[in-house]
Amino acid sequence: MAPPASRTTVFAARRIVTMNPRQPFATHVAVRDGRILGVGDLGSLAAYGPHDLDDRFADQVLMPGLVEGHCHLKEGGMWDMPYLGWFDRRDPDGTVWPGLRTMEAVVARVAEAAADLADADAPLICWGFDPIYFGGQRMTVEHLDRAGEARAVVIGHANGHLMNVNSAALRMAGITRDTDVEGVVKFPDGPKAGEPTGELQEPAAMFLIVRHVGDTGVLAPVTVAGVRSFARLACREGVTTATDLVNKLTDRDLAVLGEALADEGCAVRIAPAFQAFHGTHGAAAGAERVATLRGRSTDKLRLGLVKMMLDGSIQGFSARLRWPGYHNGAPNGIWVTAPAQYEADFETYHRAGLTIHTHTNGDEASVVAIDAIERVLARAPRPGHRHTLQHGQMIDAPLFRRMASLGLSANLFANHIWHWGDQHAEVTMGPDRAARLNACASALAHGVPLAIHSDAPVTPLSPLHVAWCAVNRVTPKGRVLGETERLTVEQALHAVTLGAAWTLGLDGEVGSIEPGKRADFCVLEEDPLAVDPMALKDVRVWGTVFGGAVHRASAA
Amino acid sequence: MSAPPSPSPRPLPMTVVGGFLGSGKTTLVSHWLREAGGQRIAVLVNDFGDLDIDAGLIAAVGSDVITLSNGCVCCQIGDDLAAALIAVLSAPAPFDAVVVEASGVSDPGRIAQYARADPALTPDGVIVLLDAATARRDAADPLLADTMLRQLGSADLLVVNKTDEVDAAEDARLDAWIAEAAPGVPTLRTTQARVPLAIISRLAPWDGGSVPHDAAPGPHRHDHAPAGDPRHGDVFESWSCRPARRFAVADLRDWFAGGLPGLLRLKGWVQAPDDGWIEVQFMGRRGTARPSSPPPGGEPAIVAIGIGGRLPRESLERAFEHS
């Protein structure tokens, strides 16, 4: 007996922005078995026979489900802790945490969170503290002791390189005036001269705290609840496909992903990238592991990506820069992987047929990656490799031309223009190089496939915000960093749909609304192509359609 | 929250071994693991791949931990040094020392900061290896030069390895370059990353002659002939005594601060004025003196090791023999 015929649903919308250049706009899309059957108007879709008409989106605009090509599932787990950032940020339940613009506001939120904690002894850990617009004012134990004296309070900074703690946390960790180590900041004068201020600046100093409260950073393993939170946030931001751009892919990690994604409410496809940061002999086993796992991919879990890392971060002064180096004279950054080992390991993963995403923030790191990949491709040509440079924040036109000739893609960190753009202009790069920070228009002009990203939780998960950054290139202080590097809205929307999907090898499946692709849509209240480009980030997301199933973002 | 501290736990000595890929770091820690001599050493490495340990010495192999039958363990750091150190510090059976192999591009000085920061650890030196055959070429590579200089700047002891692979002319050029790139850093030369454990570990005895247990306290000096193979590296000599007088921690610290060229390692215990004990340790260019529990033998004893002919004997005699 034949299986029962699948039903066809036709979604009607105010407008459908398809990202398919042959048919850029439509009003109706027919869906069967989770895939797109046809796109057009109600009349043209009659060709596909009987259907159920779903007109709940008659007043909304549909786009392809947005694709975040560089983020971390940890974004979901961060919200177990209070957020203290300068920028407004929305949590998975839709609550907007207003940005904290003064030290007093930070202290008040910490005090509130401390009062809310039931367990009187449990440490309070907060994240996202971002004092760069506080005019040089530093947080000390004097602030945090006002927020809570009995329990340990630990505040992580948004840049990931610093921590502030209160007196109780200093006692817990045994940090005193006698702790003689770089990174334990002491009061220079006043009644507390020589005592620790509670600011901890180096991994060794932060280790004293991490030993007691555990690692809460981006690399901490994700949990099932964390993945579910991430999926709720993704739905709220219109994202239906996302990476987890460093994952150890242990059996435990895979079990967590498998369990979370088995839930139909978890409406997101995840493409985790294997964390290929290992010793000198780890690449062969790593490549074998990922190549084997690739066969275990499912509709919602796509395995086969590899993440490598060459340098650190620009705002942390650990990125590798070419001449003239850091604008403020800071010494050049660090190699996270030695250039020679990068090349050798890259070749191993490349020869195994895998797609490698390389973290290169500074332009010297980008040059090293391009040089290495050029040699590897000469030794081992491979069509369709889709290797991608991630962040690539200082790549200039000559490097983009080389990338194009090698078939490399760029996933640029456009959100940096807003989040750290003023620091880059004033401190890290100076005005000229800051003007080519995340040079999106140059990438396209020279034929490099382009994606743009948030690196959530480093900045918030929101492709429309990232697109807004790439389109406007404005900073909080009102600068426009490099007008000529601005994208059109169409180009920016391409970069957060088909552009990102290309870097993940999923552009045949997601990223546009056309027949045969998965029925993954982002449902918007306004038309992103019709609003003022300065309002692109404010376009409201109603929710998503995922494999044909409707998911409304939960009400705040 | 943290458990109350157990009664005066001895901090765990931590050594950091740095140097570029191929400089001999793993070979050095392999020697250490094989020759631990009853000490329980935890060695944290980047990769098991280059480890050179007889199968007969291996008791168990896990994905990230190798347990040896002599009580030592070797762990792969992965990307998380903090987690690896926490595992070592919370091991049910305490270790005697921890040795961290830094990655080829990391600054071992930054890793040594963990031992300075954490009261459960105490720094026991930063050893940086240089491959004699490739060091000058790497130092001329604009991508690597600053990384190498940072490593040299962090070294308490520079070990020039593979000296058998360069001729006399290159050797001289290397010497001149080291004098410029790492001024004041004690340097020794070797092959196959062989360095006497007594120099790199505060725990290992000097088998060129330790202080005899039957010796009575008092100015009692033992000089020892140079040991080592002069064909392929430095030879070493030692000096030892049983100081009869009592010492103040501050005086010992001042003595270290004055600089002790030619001294590579000094270790031992002396008596404090209040009948307490002071543990004295010096490695490369840093010394510490800190109140301690009584020494294993219950007697004061000092051993000093340096390159043959360069031990600062007069300074040692003035410090420890004169009353």
Ligand SMILES: [Zn+2]
């Ligand atoms: Zn990232």
